[in-house]
Amino acid sequence: MSRGAASLLILLLAVGPAPGTAQETPGATPSAQQTEAPDDTTGRSALTDPREAELDAQAAEVASGLRCPVCRNQSIVESNAELSREMHRLVRDKLAAGETPEQVREYFVSRYGEWILLKPQARGVNLLVYGLPLAVLILGFFLARNRLRKWAGAGGAAEAAGVVELGPDDEEWLREALREG
Amino acid sequence: MKKKHLRWLLPLAALPVLWLLYWGMGRDTYVLPSPMAGQVAPEFQLVDFQGDTLRLADMQDKVVILNFWASWCVPCRSEHPVLVRTERTWDSTEVVLLGVVYQDSKANAERFLAEFGGEWTHVLDPTQRTAIDYGVYGVPETFFIGRDGRISHKKVGPVTWELVRHQVDSLLAAPGAPATAASAGGAP
Numbered sequence: 001m002s003r004g005a006a007s008l009l010i011l012l013l014a015v016g017p018a019p020g021t022a023q024e025t026p027g028a029t030p031s032a033q034q035t036e037a038p039d040d041t042t043g044r045s046a047l048t049d050p051r052e053a054e055l056d057a058q059a060a061e062v063a064s065g066l067r068c069p070v071c072r073n074q075s076i077v078e079s080n081a082e083l084s085r086e087m088h089r090l091v092r093d094k095l096a097a098g099e100t101p102e103q104v105r106e107y108f109v110s111r112y113g114e115w116i117l118l119k120p121q122a123r124g125v126n127l128l129v130y131g132l133p134l135a136v137l138i139l140g141f142f143l144a145r146n147r148l149r150k151w152a153g154a155g156g157a158a159e160a161a162g163v164v165e166l167g168p169d170d171e172e173w174l175r176e177a178l179r180e181g
Numbered sequence: 182m183k184k185k186h187l188r189w190l191l192p193l194a195a196l197p198v199l200w201l202l203y204w205g206m207g208r209d210t211y212v213l214p215s216p217m218a219g220q221v222a223p224e225f226q227l228v229d230f231q232g233d234t235l236r237l238a239d240m241q242d243k244v245v246i247l248n249f250w251a252s253w254c255v256p257c258r259s260e261h262p263v264l265v266r267t268e269r270t271w272d273s274t275e276v277v278l279l280g281v282v283y284q285d286s287k288a289n290a291e292r293f294l295a296e297f298g299g300e301w302t303h304v305l306d307p308t309q310r311t312a313i314d315y316g317v318y319g320v321p322e323t324f325f326i327g328r329d330g331r332i333s334h335k336k337v338g339p340v341t342w343e344l345v346r347h348q349v350d351s352l353l354a355a356p357g358a359p360a361t362a363a364s365a366g367g368a369p
Contacts, residue, residue, distance in 0.1 A: 069318030082284055083318070086309045111316035113216045 059092035223314040227304035245326040251285040252293035260339035
């Protein structure tokens with residue numbers, strides 16, 4: 001067990017850094033870049049400037065609802081994939097440029113599809129996801145209540161009469177059992 | 182009477198579940214449906230290996246094959262001969278093949294190209310903003326862009342020669358009515 005865990009750890013360490021992460025700065029002339037990416041998503045002057053801190057918090061909130069396209073089951077905040085970190089920066093840049101959180105989410109949906117949202121939007125077919133469990137729960141409650149009432153009612157009546165009615169199946173089973181015995 | 186109804190209700194309720202299982206096992210979960218096909222291709226401004234800036238707008242009236250790749254990506258190696266063949270088949274005044282180097286350095290990309298060949302242009306996307314703009318989540322990913330500036334097809338994973346030929350032929354046959362790139366709403 002522990003050996004299995006250890007070998008898994010070794011495997012993870014070996015595979016760990018995603019390909020390409022070693023080459024942090026591919027050679028390119030910075031002048032032609034569309035945007036200057038900040039060194040860190042959460043660093044910078046967030047400690048001193050309350051507006052920066054608010055922006056960071058807002059970016060983290062939006063980003064935590066976006067799925068990492070590489071690791072699939074993590075948000076881009078939790079993920080350490082290079083693409084996720086860049087997406088996080090992009091979210092922050094867009095918010096800093098004055099876009100609303102809803103606009104930022106819409107941008108990512110327009111590029112990656114609704115799949116990018118960790119929480120499906122409550123509209124259209126998606127409403128099934130939200131409504132169906134509740135509907136089934138309510139249906140189950142009434143079904144169970146009716147069943148229980150019926151059972152209780154049937155059992156009580158038989159007890160009161162002191163006899164138990166035999167069905168045709170029971171009768172046949174009884175006959176067979178007597179014949180064998 | 183009520184019980185009889187319930188008797189066939191149960192297997193009937195199981196049908197959608199069985200169908201879901203069948204559908205779930207039959208599909209390739211790695212490939213995600215992309216909303217990009219049919220959209221106006223997002224504009225980009227990227228620098229090639231020589232330091233020249235390239236824009237998608239400069240390639241109007243041409244069929245553009247945009248190929249996101251990296252030297253560390255194994256499927257890109259198997260795909261490369263198809264791209265070499267693509268470059269040789271069509272004139273670059275009609276069909277532009279453009280490589281976008283994804284999460285990789287210029288040096289690594291050049292080493293790869295020296296080994297595997299190909300004369301087409303490659304640009305670098307160090308901030309990955311263009312990749313995000315195109316909804317790229319891995320490499321290789323290839324976008325076929327018509328003369329009207331619209332993405333006709335997105336291929337996740339290595340392209341085949343059959344796919345390239347089919348896409349390019351149909352794009353060359355289509356009349357090129359340039360769409361306004363402004364409606365793409367891409368990042369500036």
